[in-house]
Amino acid sequence: MRLHFASALLSSCVALAVGCNGPSETAVSKPSAEGAKYRLSAEPGSPQGVKAARESAKDEEEVTLVGRIGGDENPWVEGQAVFTIVDSSLKACNEKDDDACPTPWDFCCDTDLLPSHKALVKVVGADGRPLAADARNLLGVKELQTVVVKGRAKRDDSGNLTVLADGVYVRN
């Protein structure tokens, strides 16, 4: 009896100790059941940065982009699987010294660079329209995560880049 009690107590302590360490820095939230088919298990090869893609990608071309989720105070669109990503060369505000910015993912320290370093990602279904679900819940992603998106580029006359993504890999 005493042995059973001691084992249970020891097991609880171990479980608490493990649980209380908190999530690791590279922990990734789980996507929803629908979003799981859009989450890639392996990183697609040879992704290019957002800045390079804005310069070279052509309309309707298949592209693979790597970037960090952010670029706006709110990089998401409510009710749609859409978000903005920023070229990895930009540093988030909280990665600079003495910056306690509450929304570091808006990259407000580099607003003059954002137009040339930002792209929009739409996770689309078979009909080519964005899925009607918040990208955070769909894909299990959050701000400042580095993602690799695979899809089709859409360019407009003003040079804006949108990626109609059919797969997203989360690096961290």
Added chain:
Amino acid sequence: MFRVRLLPWDYGIRNLFRRPMRSALTLAALSTVVLLVLVVAAFIRGLEASLAVSGDPSVVLVYSINAAADIENSSIPARTGALLSASLEGIDERFGTKFISPELYIGTRIKSTADGPPLFGIVRGVTPAAPLLRRQVQLVEGQWPGAGEVLVGRLAPTKLGCDPSLLAVGQTVSFDGRDWRVSGVFAAGGASFESEIWAPLAEYQQALKRQDVSLVAVGLQPGASVSDVELFCKERVDLEIQAVGETAYYASLQAHYKPVRILGWLVVLLVAGAGIFAGLNTMYGAVLGRVRELSTLQAIGFRRRAIAVSLIQESMLLSAAASLLATAISVLLVNGAAVRFTMGAFSLRVDGVVILVGCGTGLLLGFAGAIPPAVKALRYSVLDGLKAV
């Protein structure tokens, strides 16, 4: 058999009139306290209502992504309205006119008289489409501004701190290097626009030598979503614009004023607390002067509980009368009074919540203010009380 026999109801009323000066002074003090509470509560409610009424759930504001929530600092291309009109489905339309209103929102110095000092006010450059989206706006006098004319909000004189006659129809105001004739006056149900001056957009842009606008307001059809406008703004990175629902925009301003509202309610608590202490002081004096009377009542058979109830009754009659008096004064004199506040002006609002708070405070003063003196007075023994001077 065990029911407490209470003192007659009219005994308490007669006691109030037996000492008319003391009763009148107590009534005046309680009325002042309740009136203060009503004024502060009306200020808070007016501020909240001004921001709540200003937002329309079907309107989306598109403005510069770099302006945060400060539309005055926003600058976006004038063609943004046309781009939105061409690119978005779900924009409301009436008789071929789309619900799109480009606007130039500027804080500037305004002179209401030739030799008067310039006063800080808000001028909004608008097109005739603006009232389609600002549905609260109603023309109450005059007409829509033509060339060289402006439309003045009913609270604009309060915002500017000038006499309303200086902004009447036909008067002339000067700002941004030009004179403008007042063509009409509009009301907006207490919304923030009511403290603004509206000028024709194209003319105002000329006066400022600008071609941009501060924002474009877009009216959506029922069923259309703000997220569609947000999506357009995020696609057009080159325009550097963002979209916010108008109600969300004013909700964020409400949050900005939350410390002011908290401070206001704190003042209400402090004033009510001061009123309780003042009431206690008055009631102590009144009750201690009646120790012999109260002891006589005990001697002839009334229980202490019944006497205490009578004292509370007197106090609450006074406080109820004070609450009614203060409420009447506030409804007649305070309700609708305009107050200048930061970027605009709003009207004090004495609504149901304010009256409930005011009257509740008054009755609480009456109840809480009577108990300690009554308890103290009834601690005397009957014999000591009868011998008291």
